[in-house]
Amino acid sequence: xxxxxxxxxxxxxxxxxxxxxxxxxxxxxxxxxxxxxxxxxxxxxxxxxxxxxxxxxxxxxxxxxxxxxxxxxxxxxxxxxxxxxxxxxxxxxxxxxxxxxxxxxxxxxxxxxxxxxxxxxxxxxxxxxxxxxxxxxxxxxxxxxxxxxxxxxxxxxxxxxxxxxxxxxxxxxxxxxxxxxxxxxxxxxxxxxxxxxxxxxxxxxxxxxxxxxxxxxxxxxxxxxxxxxxxxxxxxxxxxxxxxxxxxxxxxxxxxxxxxxxxxxxxxxxxxxxxxxxxxxxxxxxxxxxxxxxxxxxxxxxxxxxxxxxxxxxxxxxxxxxxxxxxxxxxxxxxxxxxxxxxx
Amino acid sequence: xxxxxxxxxxxxxxxxxxxxxxxxxxxxxxxxxxxxxxxxxxxxxxxxxxxxxxxxxxxxxxxxxxxxxxxxxxxxxxxxxxxxxxxxxxxxxxxxxxxxxxxxxxxxxxxxxxxxxxxxxxxxxxxxxxxxxxxxxxxxxxxxxxxxxxxxxxxxxxxxxxxxxxxxxxxxxxxxxxxxxxxxxxxxxxxxxxxxxxxxxxxxxxxxxxxxxxxxxxxxxxxxxxxxxxxxxxxxxxxxxxxxxxxxxxxxxxxxxxxxxxxxxxxxxxxxxxxxxxxxxxxxxxxxxxxxxxxxxxxxxxxxxxxxxxxxxxxxxxxxxxxxxxxxxxxxxxxxxxxxxxxxxxxxxx
Numbered sequence: 001x002x003x004x005x006x007x008x009x010x011x012x013x014x015x016x017x018x019x020x021x022x023x024x025x026x027x028x029x030x031x032x033x034x035x036x037x038x039x040x041x042x043x044x045x046x047x048x049x050x051x052x053x054x055x056x057x058x059x060x061x062x063x064x065x066x067x068x069x070x071x072x073x074x075x076x077x078x079x080x081x082x083x084x085x086x087x088x089x090x091x092x093x094x095x096x097x098x099x100x101x102x103x104x105x106x107x108x109x110x111x112x113x114x115x116x117x118x119x120x121x122x123x124x125x126x127x128x129x130x131x132x133x134x135x136x137x138x139x140x141x142x143x144x145x146x147x148x149x150x151x152x153x154x155x156x157x158x159x160x161x162x163x164x165x166x167x168x169x170x171x172x173x174x175x176x177x178x179x180x181x182x183x184x185x186x187x188x189x190x191x192x193x194x195x196x197x198x199x200x201x202x203x204x205x206x207x208x209x210x211x212x213x214x215x216x217x218x219x220x221x222x223x224x225x226x227x228x229x230x231x232x233x234x235x236x237x238x239x240x241x242x243x244x245x246x247x248x249x250x251x252x253x254x255x256x257x258x259x260x261x262x263x264x265x266x267x268x269x270x271x272x273x274x275x276x277x278x279x280x281x282x283x284x285x286x287x288x289x290x291x292x293x294x295x296x297x298x299x300x301x302x303x304x305x306x307x308x309x310x311x312x313x314x315x316x317x318x319x320x321x322x323x324x325x326x327x328x329x330x331x332x333x334x335x336x337x338x339x340x341x342x343x344x
Numbered sequence: 345x346x347x348x349x350x351x352x353x354x355x356x357x358x359x360x361x362x363x364x365x366x367x368x369x370x371x372x373x374x375x376x377x378x379x380x381x382x383x384x385x386x387x388x389x390x391x392x393x394x395x396x397x398x399x400x401x402x403x404x405x406x407x408x409x410x411x412x413x414x415x416x417x418x419x420x421x422x423x424x425x426x427x428x429x430x431x432x433x434x435x436x437x438x439x440x441x442x443x444x445x446x447x448x449x450x451x452x453x454x455x456x457x458x459x460x461x462x463x464x465x466x467x468x469x470x471x472x473x474x475x476x477x478x479x480x481x482x483x484x485x486x487x488x489x490x491x492x493x494x495x496x497x498x499x500x501x502x503x504x505x506x507x508x509x510x511x512x513x514x515x516x517x518x519x520x521x522x523x524x525x526x527x528x529x530x531x532x533x534x535x536x537x538x539x540x541x542x543x544x545x546x547x548x549x550x551x552x553x554x555x556x557x558x559x560x561x562x563x564x565x566x567x568x569x570x571x572x573x574x575x576x577x578x579x580x581x582x583x584x585x586x587x588x589x590x591x592x593x594x595x596x597x598x599x600x601x602x603x604x605x606x607x608x609x610x611x612x613x614x615x616x617x618x619x620x621x622x623x624x625x626x627x628x629x630x631x632x633x634x635x636x637x638x639x640x641x642x643x644x645x646x647x648x649x650x651x652x653x654x655x656x657x658x659x660x661x662x663x664x665x666x667x668x669x670x671x672x673x674x675x676x677x678x679x680x681x682x683x684x685x686x687x688x689x690x691x692x693x694x
Binding site for chain 1: 509529536587608609610611612631633635636637638641642643659687689
């Protein structure tokens with residue numbers, strides 16, 4: 001309570017009242033945050049069929065009551081933009097100004113990050129985003145089960161952070177998992193508009209984190225920023241600013257949120273590598289491509305062109321492979337079709 | 345002398361004649377360099393570098409012109425490199441290469457205009473023999489380059505303050521003798537974004553109306569296209585190579601060089617474009633990138649005052665792709681912020 005001694009008496013009263021109505025302690029893993037505190041810790045995944053892992057967690061327990069918002073990043077440990085953004089964001093949030101609680105998992109897939117292996121957890125060669133996981137499975141499954149129990153179940157809202165992985169070139173955008181049910185679609189749509197990324201891709205279901213969250217009746221969205229091994233200031237700032245705006249939108253922080261007019265896409269098609277070889281992109285993320293337009297090509301290791309990668313539909317290039325490596329069946333990009341904005 | 349000349353002509357049957365542009369005189373099978381001299385008049389004189397490559401065998405004459413905006417560097421670098429790479433022994437016909445029309449703009453690093461008379465070097469064709477430097481230069485280029493050629497490519501790019509990727513312009517003039525070969529040229533050039541110009545839309549023009557060099561050439565029955573690559577003071581290898589490859593492919597298409605061309609099969613056709621004009625003075629921040637698809641009303645940038653307060657959100661007037669967007673913070677009222685190209689698919693024009 002020493003803080004209250006340093007502020008004008010009127011505010012002290014408010015703080016005392018706030019304490020009176022204050023949120024209870026919040027415990028996630030080893031982090032126990034009293035009201036008005038920011039505490040670091042780890043979610044411990046004990047060893048099982050393979051090695052254990054410690055996932056860093058930051059719990060910011062606001063001085064005032066409000067919802068629990070969880071921010072989860074780094075299930076692909078080389079999508080650096082968000083892994084850099086969330087710790088920066090954690091430093092900027094003042095628990096005294098916060099209503100509710102923010103639970104931040106900046107790096108879920110620690111082994112992927114340390115070993116620089118994109119897309120999967122190198123310990124068990126699985127993705128770390130197949131929810132709800134298994135308490136007695138391999139490391140990825142146990143990690144997911146721990147997040148599901150200790151974070152998702154305790155949350156009111158969840159944001160899952162991704163980006164262009166080591167081999168993917170994107171500009172920041174967001175996914176909207178549509179259930180065709182209300183009010184949840186409107187709540188997630190408004191969270192996305194508050195986040196403010198200027199392209200939103202509608203999708204349905206899947207085993208992703210946001211759809212798992214939504215299946216529990218909680219709003220969840222997915223945002224992407226950063227690309228190809230970089231954590232550019234512009235991308236990092238877009239994620240920090242967007243998250244702050246969602247907190248304002250949820251009345252967890254004071255301030256207003258600007259209205260944005262994003263580009264809405266739906267029904268994306270996946271571009272697949274049909275040959276092994278060297279990939280050359282000829283289109284950039286966000287470019288409009290017409291059906292049949294060349295977006296890249298593959299040569300063999302002798303330099304002879306063996307395949308032309310063309311757009312299967314007309315639409316906007318959501319991402320494109322950014323590295324020369326390609327093998328048969330690899331994803332080389334997504335083309336999203338233009339959709340009507342779901343808002344007047 | 346007469347007899348001797350006759351003998352020479354007989355000996356060179358099947359070869360192209362000498363080709364003279366400015367001070368450059370290239371015999372068949374030769375490369376010659378020189379200057380197009382623009383004499384002093386109302387203001388200073390100018391010397392415009394020209395390279396004439398006269399092929400060993402007969403064929404069409406193609407003019408390649410760059411640097412009417414002297415800080416659109418990629419195109420200037422591309423043409424000076426191309427001038428060295430074409431082998432006259434392999435060439436059918438002739439190339440007239442003018443890599444830098446606006447020398448003062450280049451030397452003084454002044455975008456868009458000729459700093460000698462503050463005029464745009466690609467708007468005043470046919471020019472005037474007794475006007476200011478830009479007009480006299482246009483007049484000379486018209487007489488010595490355009491009139492002597494059969495085909496023309498005008499090369500541009502994002503200027504010092506413009507961010508663009510790569511696109512070409514193709515004019516749909518309604519004259520099939522022009523449009524069929526120029527369409528072949530633009531597809532051979534190979535850029536996958538093509539903006540359709542419709543000069544008929546503003547015809548008939550008032551007497552004395554002036555134009556860009558491409559339209560000036562079209563009016564004289566010479567198929568011509570415009571290509572844009574490079575941006576904001578850069579001349580990256582990728583952009584320079586793309587322009588050189590494009591010009592080489594057009595030469596192949598015109599049978600001036602051996603080799604086959606793979607024309608771009610499915611380009612993105614842009615039916616028309618809207619210019620976004622600034623309503624405010626201040627510091628400009630772009631929020632869109634070249635080639636990005638934006639919807640009508642989308643925020644593509646904003647302007648703050650010098651105190652950092654946002655005073656104007658720049659929104660797209662139409663749905664389409666960003667052809668270019670301003671690359672620098674300087675912004676005054678009336679400045680162009682960018683072009684938004686409307687998809688020809690959507691406009692039902694292609």
